Amino acid sequence: MREQNTSTAGKSLPAISFQNVSKTYRGGQFRALDGVSFDIGQGEFFGLLGPNGAGKTSLISILAGLAQASGGQVSVLGADVVKDYAAARRQLGIVPQELVFDPFFSVRESLRIQSGYFGVRNNEAWIDELLHELGLSDKANANMRQLSGGMKRRVLVAQALVHRPPVIVLDEPTAGVDVELRQTLWQFIARLNREGHTVLLTTHYLEEAEALCGRLAMLKQGRIVALDRTSDLLKGRAASMLRFKTDAALPEVLLPQARITGRIVQIKAHDAAEVEQVLATLRAAHCPVEDLEIGRADLEDVFLEIMQGEARPQAQTQAQVQEGVAA
Numbered sequence: 001m002r003e004q005n006t007s008t009a010g011k012s013l014p015a016i017s018f019q020n021v022s023k024t025y026r027g028g029q030f031r032a033l034d035g036v037s038f039d040i041g042q043g044e045f046f047g048l049l050g051p052n053g054a055g056k057t058s059l060i061s062i063l064a065g066l067a068q069a070s071g072g073q074v075s076v077l078g079a080d081v082v083k084d085y086a087a088a089r090r091q092l093g094i095v096p097q098e099l100v101f102d103p104f105f106s107v108r109e110s111l112r113i114q115s116g117y118f119g120v121r122n123n124e125a126w127i128d129e130l131l132h133e134l135g136l137s138d139k140a141n142a143n144m145r146q147l148s149g150g151m152k153r154r155v156l157v158a159q160a161l162v163h164r165p166p167v168i169v170l171d172e173p174t175a176g177v178d179v180e181l182r183q184t185l186w187q188f189i190a191r192l193n194r195e196g197h198t199v200l201l202t203t204h205y206l207e208e209a210e211a212l213c214g215r216l217a218m219l220k221q222g223r224i225v226a227l228d229r230t231s232d233l234l235k236g237r238a239a240s241m242l243r244f245k246t247d248a249a250l251p252e253v254l255l256p257q258a259r260i261t262g263r264i265v266q267i268k269a270h271d272a273a274e275v276e277q278v279l280a281t282l283r284a285a286h287c288p289v290e291d292l293e294i295g296r297a298d299l300e301d302v303f304l305e306i307m308q309g310e311a312r313p314q315a316q317t318q319a320q321v322q323e324g325v326a327a
């Protein structure tokens with residue numbers, strides 16, 4: 001797919017470019033996006049993360065041409081999503097969050113219709129491959145109404161890819177789907193990414209984002225608060241996590257830095273001295289601990305740290321963002 005991607009003056013275009021994008025609702029009273037600027041390079045596997053209401057869907061809807069920005073510009077491989085909508089839309093394969101489908105057609109028919117929509121003819125070989133890769137071959141002639149929720153989601157993925165778009169956008173594709181579909185989906189999307197397709201993923205499954213995405217942006221209340229390579233985000237934050245089980249109440253002094261799930265407690269520590277300090281506090285409070293282990297902080301820890309605003313915000317200038325893509 002790379003050969004489709006145009007270059008100007010030797011510098012390759014970003015796959016997606018968000019420039020100072022804002023979005024207001026309720027007659028301008030509520031600002032859901034506030035000056036969002038970043039580029040996604042061609043061939044990247046990029047993750048967009050943020051808590052509920054951060055503005056992810058608003059940003060994706062503007063990218064898809066389903067909503068209009070209140071300010072700023074968005075382009076896909078150089079095509080402006082408003083002024084050059086048809087060209088921008090052709091470059092995009094969007095897997096929506098909601099299960100929208102036409103109940104009157106079979107799976108194969110719906111893929112043929114979608115091919116026709118993008119003006120792609122003689123597409124049977126690719127449709128067969130999509131059906132095979134997404135485990136839908138035996139459902140090709142089934143009516144959309146007869147499919148389970150997970151199967152419908154597979155069809156949505158196939159529909160998004162039917163015109164072989166260079167840029168693939170997945171908005172919460174694994175919400176509520178079983179392990180088998182996740183694995184099938186990620187193997188296929190990772191293959192397409194290796195072949196040169198750019199992938200933009202929004203997800204609440206942080207372990208998926210950590211495993212798949214080379215770079216991540218985190219949105220909080222409509223602003224970018226972190227934008228970096230996944231490995232650098234993990235390196236730059238709390239280095240270690242103490243994990244243990246306890247039935248006792250934690251000493252109050254540890255509560256602000258603890259993540260408690262039932263009996264399991266996780267406390268972050270930046271270095272060995274901090275680990276020792278936490279253990280000493282637990283001992284002094286006679287708090288019995290079981291199954292103590294010290295592990296590396298994961299993306300969930302980093303995400304929580306950034307969202308709780310304990311760490312310095314990492315909003316970057318456009319120049320820094322460009323640098324990140326080029327590096």
Ligand SMILES: Nc1ncnc2c1ncn2[C@@H]1O[C@H](COP(=O)(O)OP(=O)(O)OP(=O)(O)O)[C@@H](O)[C@H]1O
Nearest residue numbers: 025026030032050051052053054055056057058059
């Ligand atoms: N049509 C609308 N009218 C008014 N407010 C809206 C509208 N759409 C979204 N919002 C508000 O804008 C903010 C951002 O919403 P958005 O759906 O973009 O967030 P999100 O990051 O996708 O959240 P989630 O993870 O829950 O899907 C929220 O506060 C939401 O309530």
